[in-house]
Amino acid sequence: MAEAAHYRSARLVRMVGGVLALVLAVGLALVLDTDYERRVETARVQTKAFADSGQHLLGEHLGVVQRAMEGVASDSAEFVATVPDRARALISENMAGVARRQKNEIADLLFVDGNGKAITPGEGDPTLPAWVHDAENHENLRLGPLESRRGQWLLPIAVPAGDNRWVLARLRQTQLQVIVEHVHAGTGGVAAITDRYGKIVARTGHSPGAVGESADGLFEPFGPANSRRVTHTDGVNRMVAVSGPEKYPLWITVGVATSAVLSPWYRFAFFGICLYLVYCVGFAYLYRRVAASERAQIRELNERLQIQSQLADAERRFRLAFDKNPLPYWVFDTKTLAFLEVNEAAVRNYGYSRDEFLSMRITDIRSLQDARILERLFQAPDRSEDVEPDTVWVHRRKDGTTLDVRVHAASIDFDGHAARLVLAEDITERLRSERALTYRATHDVITGLPNTEAMVEYLDHGIGEQAWYELVYIHLRGIDQVSDTFGLEVGRNVLRQVAARFAAIGTAHGMVAHRPGERFLVAIVDPDRRDDVVAKLLAVVNEPVAVNDTFHTLDPQLGTASHPLDGRRAGQVIASAALAAHARTHAPEPIQVFEPAMAERAMGRLTMASRMRQAIDSGELTMHFQPIVDAPTGEICKLEALVRWCQPDGTQVPPAVFIPLCEKAGLVLPLGRWTLDSVAKACLELAGAGHGELPVALNVSAVQFQRGDVAAQVRAVVNAYHLSAHALQVELTESSLMDQERAVPALRALRAQGTHVSLDDFGTGFSSMSYLRDLPIDSLKIDRSFVVGVDTDERAASICRSIIVLAHTLGMTVVAEGVESESQYSWLSRNGCDQIQGYHVAQPMPLPSLLAYLATRPPARPAHSRAADTG
Numbered sequence: 001m002a003e004a005a006h007y008r009s010a011r012l013v014r015m016v017g018g019v020l021a022l023v024l025a026v027g028l029a030l031v032l033d034t035d036y037e038r039r040v041e042t043a044r045v046q047t048k049a050f051a052d053s054g055q056h057l058l059g060e061h062l063g064v065v066q067r068a069m070e071g072v073a074s075d076s077a078e079f080v081a082t083v084p085d086r087a088r089a090l091i092s093e094n095m096a097g098v099a100r101r102q103k104n105e106i107a108d109l110l111f112v113d114g115n116g117k118a119i120t121p122g123e124g125d126p127t128l129p130a131w132v133h134d135a136e137n138h139e140n141l142r143l144g145p146l147e148s149r150r151g152q153w154l155l156p157i158a159v160p161a162g163d164n165r166w167v168l169a170r171l172r173q174t175q176l177q178v179i180v181e182h183v184h185a186g187t188g189g190v191a192a193i194t195d196r197y198g199k200i201v202a203r204t205g206h207s208p209g210a211v212g213e214s215a216d217g218l219f220e221p222f223g224p225a226n227s228r229r230v231t232h233t234d235g236v237n238r239m240v241a242v243s244g245p246e247k248y249p250l251w252i253t254v255g256v257a258t259s260a261v262l263s264p265w266y267r268f269a270f271f272g273i274c275l276y277l278v279y280c281v282g283f284a285y286l287y288r289r290v291a292a293s294e295r296a297q298i299r300e301l302n303e304r305l306q307i308q309s310q311l312a313d314a315e316r317r318f319r320l321a322f323d324k325n326p327l328p329y330w331v332f333d334t335k336t337l338a339f340l341e342v343n344e345a346a347v348r349n350y351g352y353s354r355d356e357f358l359s360m361r362i363t364d365i366r367s368l369q370d371a372r373i374l375e376r377l378f379q380a381p382d383r384s385e386d387v388e389p390d391t392v393w394v395h396r397r398k399d400g401t402t403l404d405v406r407v408h409a410a411s412i413d414f415d416g417h418a419a420r421l422v423l424a425e426d427i428t429e430r431l432r433s434e435r436a437l438t439y440r441a442t443h444d445v446i447t448g449l450p451n452t453e454a455m456v457e458y459l460d461h462g463i464g465e466q467a468w469y470e471l472v473y474i475h476l477r478g479i480d481q482v483s484d485t486f487g488l489e490v491g492r493n494v495l496r497q498v499a500a501r502f503a504a505i506g507t508a509h510g511m512v513a514h515r516p517g518e519r520f521l522v523a524i525v526d527p528d529r530r531d532d533v534v535a536k537l538l539a540v541v542n543e544p545v546a547v548n549d550t551f552h553t554l555d556p557q558l559g560t561a562s563h564p565l566d567g568r569r570a571g572q573v574i575a576s577a578a579l580a581a582h583a584r585t586h587a588p589e590p591i592q593v594f595e596p597a598m599a600e601r602a603m604g605r606l607t608m609a610s611r612m613r614q615a616i617d618s619g620e621l622t623m624h625f626q627p628i629v630d631a632p633t634g635e636i637c638k639l640e641a642l643v644r645w646c647q648p649d650g651t652q653v654p655p656a657v658f659i660p661l662c663e664k665a666g667l668v669l670p671l672g673r674w675t676l677d678s679v680a681k682a683c684l685e686l687a688g689a690g691h692g693e694l695p696v697a698l699n700v701s702a703v704q705f706q707r708g709d710v711a712a713q714v715r716a717v718v719n720a721y722h723l724s725a726h727a728l729q730v731e732l733t734e735s736s737l738m739d740q741e742r743a744v745p746a747l748r749a750l751r752a753q754g755t756h757v758s759l760d761d762f763g764t765g766f767s768s769m770s771y772l773r774d775l776p777i778d779s780l781k782i783d784r785s786f787v788v789g790v791d792t793d794e795r796a797a798s799i800c801r802s803i804i805v806l807a808h809t810l811g812m813t814v815v816a817e818g819v820e821s822e823s824q825y826s827w828l829s830r831n832g833c834d835q836i837q838g839y840h841v842a843q844p845m846p847l848p849s850l851l852a853y854l855a856t857r858p859p860a861r862p863a864h865s866r867a868a869d870t871g
Contacts, residue, residue: 010290017283028276032269036262043239043261047185047254051243054183054191054252061179062248065105066141066159069169072098073161076111092120095167107154107170114164125156125168132158132166134196139247145197146173146212153211155201173211176202180252188236188257192218196249218253328424330357333417334378337361340414349426351398365395392431395424404428444514446492447499452574455513455521459563459570463525469510470530470562471570472522472537472591473577474502477555479518482547494545498554501540509533521574534560538590557581561594612645612658616670621645623678624844625696627853628815628837631829636857638729640837641679641698642844643671659701672704676713679728680721682847689851697729697758702736711749718753725754733760737775744775751776758815762803772810779834780807784818787838791823804832 075094079087091111099109110122118124131144144156153173158166176193180202183191192203194215203210203218210218238255245251322329328346332339342357350357350365363371370393395405408423442454450458459469476498483491499512502520506512510523510533524533541558544551559580567573580594615621625639645653662668679698686694700710714728730750737743737759750757757776761783782803789796800816807814816828819838828836845853 010287010294013290014287017287021280021283024276024279028272032265032272035268036265039261039265040239043256044241047239047241047256048243050183050185050189050191050256051241051252051254054179054193054254055243055246055250057182058176058179058193058250058252059246059248061175062141062157062250065157065169065171066139068098068102069109069157069159069167070140072109073159073167076161076165076167088120095120105172105175107149107152107172109167109169111161112158112166112168114166116166116168119165122168128156128158128166128168131156132160134249141248143195143249146195146199146201148212153201155195173202180204183252183254185254185256187260188238189260190236190238190255192253194218194251194253201250215253218255325423327426329422330424331412331414331419331421332362333419334411335418337363337374337378340417340419346424349397349403350395356398365397367394367396370394392427404431447495447514449499449503449512449514449520452513452515452521455511455523456570456574458511459523459573465568466564467525468527468563469523469525469573470527470560471573471577472524472534473559473561473574473581474520474522474537474541475557475581476518476520476541477557478552479554482552486547490547494547497545498540501543502537505533505536505540519578521577534591556590558591559583559594560591566594608653608658608661612662612667613670615645616667616674621671621674621678622846623675623682624846625682625850626837626844627842627850628697628835629841631825631833631836636694636854637835638695638697639850640731640844641675641682641696643675644844662701668701668703669708672700672708673713676717676728680717680723683723683727684721685847685851689854691851691854692724692727695726695729695756697731697756699731699760700736702733705732705736705746706739706742709746711746711753711755714750714755715753726756729756729758731758731760731781734762740774747776751778772806777812779813779815781815781817781837782833784838787816787818787824787828788820790816791821791827797827800828800833801831808832 072095076087076091079090079094083090095109095111099106102109108122110118110124111120112118112124112128114129116125116128125144127144132142134142140159142158144158146153146155148154149170154170155173155176156168157171158168161167180191180193181204183204185191185204190204192210192215193201195201198215200210200213200215200218237258239258239261240253240255243252243254322341323343325343326345328349329343330339330346331341338361339357339359342354346352346357347354352360363374366374391406393405393407394402396402404427406425406427408425409420412419412421414421442450442457444451459471463469479491479494479498482494495514498520499514502512502522506522506524509529510525512523513521515521522533522537524530537558541554541556544553559577559582561567561573561576561580563570563573566576576594576598579598580592583592583598622644624642624644626642627636628638628640629635630637643655643659645655645658647653659668662671675698679696683692683696686692686696704710710730714730717723718725718728747757756778758779758781759772759777760781762780780803782800786796786799786803790800791797804814813834814832815835815837816824816833817837819825819828819836819840821840824838825836825840842853
């Protein structure tokens with residue numbers, strides 16, 4: 001009731017104060033408006049009075065002038081009537097006397113005819129007929145337009161003298177200025193005289209610039225309906241009154257400054273508004289105090305109601321969250337450990353009814369060991385708030401099954417009991433998934449063996465950093481080929497067979513792991529059983545594996561390294577064993593033992609491969625050319641291009657070293673492209689020097705031949721550099737032709753486009769009569785190993801003689817390479833060898849040296865001419 005009464009009092013204050021403020025505002029506005037109109041009307045009447053008084057004063061002054069001029073006119077008429085012969089002289093003398101007496105008022109006084117022409121001395125006025133007969137002139141005194149003469153303003157005036165004669169005078173403007181100056185218009189006021197021509201004749205304030213100007217410049221707007229106007233001359237807002245002509249066509253305009261008239265009203269309005277604002281501020285302050293007190297009491301009441309509503313809502317939400325939560329919830333007494341409340345999820349997940357739960361203790365769903373821990377924790381006098389650590393507990397259901405639970409608990413007061421609110425999160429499936437993920441992270445899915453990471457963890461942390469162990473790295477080459485040939489699942493079965501064999505041997509004496517692909521690791525931790533385990537491993541790796549009712553033998557590569565001799569960490573030991581397994585040695589042992597030199601060689605190969613890649617990109621490689629001569633004539637018939645890799649110290653890396661390295665490092669294709677491009681450029685320079693008929697042969701490695709389309713590459717270069725079809729020749733090794741399914745189409749494409757193909761190093765590889773018969777090969781090159789003893793060793797001579805006869809029988813040209821003596825040259829030439837290559841003929845040389853060398857040789861016949869002679 002008190003709040004309601006206070007609320008009504010605030011409304012009453014607001015209503016009464018607002019009505020009173022409105023009444024005061026209306027009353028103040030009416031008073032100010034009435035006072036304003038009164039002051040403006042008073043000023044208007046006063047201004048009009050000033051203008052009328054000025055007009056009266058102007059009329060009096062002009063009346064005096066009119067009477068004087070009328071007297072002059074009367075005297076003149078009398079002189080003409082009485083003494084006509086002397087009238088002119090007397091009139092002139094009379095006017096001169098009047099002019100002397102009125103010199104301050106009148107500038108000129110003379111007698112003129114009707115056209116304004118002077119009769120007596122003085123300057124006439126030709127415009128006189130226009131203004132003396134103007135209808136605006138009601139009196140005998142006629143006023144003309146204001147004019148400027150001799151630096152001063154003059155007003156022409158005239159009175160009639162009879163017989164169409166006139167007495168003409170020019171009134172000084174200063175006389176009219178004196179009149180307006182006597183008009184009192186107050187502070188900031190102004191008075192002016194204007195004529196019927198709309199010109200300013202005089203204006204207060206000594207404003208010579210305004211005299212003679214248009215009357216429109218006095219006030220803006222200019223019209224009889226506007227009593228308040230702005231003066232253009234000084235920009236002052238004034239209240240204006242105009243007094244029209246009484247006798248003479250001149251107007252008096254008086255302007256009283258508006259600020260002077262309304263200044264008292266402004267002060268009155270300011271004080272009135274200030275008093276009203278003081279009232280409004282006081283009323284607002286009083287109302288705000290009353291309203292603030294009202295709002296505070298209402299807010300307090302609302303807060304109490306809101307708190308009560310929140311408590312009820314929180315209790316409702318808690319009960320809803322507790323009962324409908326999908327996770328088991330319960331409350332138990334911390335002293336008796338008895339259940340006080342459980343939710344539906346607990347009943348559903350644990351199998352007990354609600355009544356059964358409320359008759360049980362929390363220890364009844366725990367294991368015996370967990371129950372003892374709980375009792376000890378809650379009986380401790382200094383137990384902390386979180387008496388149940390964040391760990392995994394095992395709970396029992398009513399049917400005896402168990403579940404893994406993570407407990408989230410908080411202490412609460414439950415109906416006067418010190419209790420714990422518990423949420424039991426079932427993480428059984430999560431733990432099962434985590435265990436499965438952990439197994440997958442440490443084991444190979446296919447073989448079931450531990451993976452490399454598990455092996456490293458076992459060796460580094462499981463057996464101790466100082467323990468001895470030996471690691472066997474096994475690479476079974478051929479499993480991937482089985483998968484590619486018979487299918488992925490067959491390959492996996494082979495992996496499982498091999499893994500089971502290794503596990504049966506190595507698990508009892510250490511650990512077995514599988515690396516991705518065809519690789520296995522066996523760790524031997526018992527030094528006394530080392531030889532026995534290795535022997536069993538050697539037997540297992542050479543045992544055939546069953547594949548689709550057939551047996552296949554795999555190609556094993558084994559390497560060993562020991563800890564701590566070959567590495568302080570397991571990863572280093574595994575790397576050392578892998579280097580040993582992949583080392584290419586000629587040792588008879590089936591298993592390679594790691595040596596530090598292996599790592600140095602591997603690092604050297606990697607370094608050289610990196611340098612080789614840089615050499616190809618940065619142009620460090622150079623191309624040398626070795627001439628090949630026709631055996632019977634000694635003429636150079638073609639050139640062989642040889643890649644050279646010069647080092648900064650002047651040495652060279654042999655092709656036998658960097659070519660195999662490029663094949664292993666995947667650089668043979670970039671090297672082949674560079675070689676083709678360099679040889680094509682050399683052909684252009686040879687043609688420019690007049691040796692365009694010499695073809696250039698270049699070596700193509702087996703890897704490049706098998707992985708790339710050599711025919712297309714040669715054709716592209718020939719077209720790009722506009723070479724002849726026979727400009728480039730290709731030399732292949734026997735290993736390039738082992739896969740005849742790929743070799744035959746490639747060789748036929750080369751022959752079809754006119755590219756000559758030679759079989760290099762014949763007799764050192766897997767020579768077969770069948771591919772000599774079937775493959776489109778143009779020439780054979782006898783390897784230098786047979787040529788070196790051809791003149792001294794009968795067996796070597798027999799081999800070379802057989803190769804020459806075989807090649808000629810098959811229609812092939814024979815080239816002997818590595819010829820280093822005259823005796824070798826002579827023997828080969830006598831026995832039908834077609835072409836000779838070797839240091840005895842010429843050494844390989846760069847292109848500039850070759851061009852100089854060719855310049856000293858007799859010009860060679862074109863290749864087609866030599867072919868005709870041979871045929």
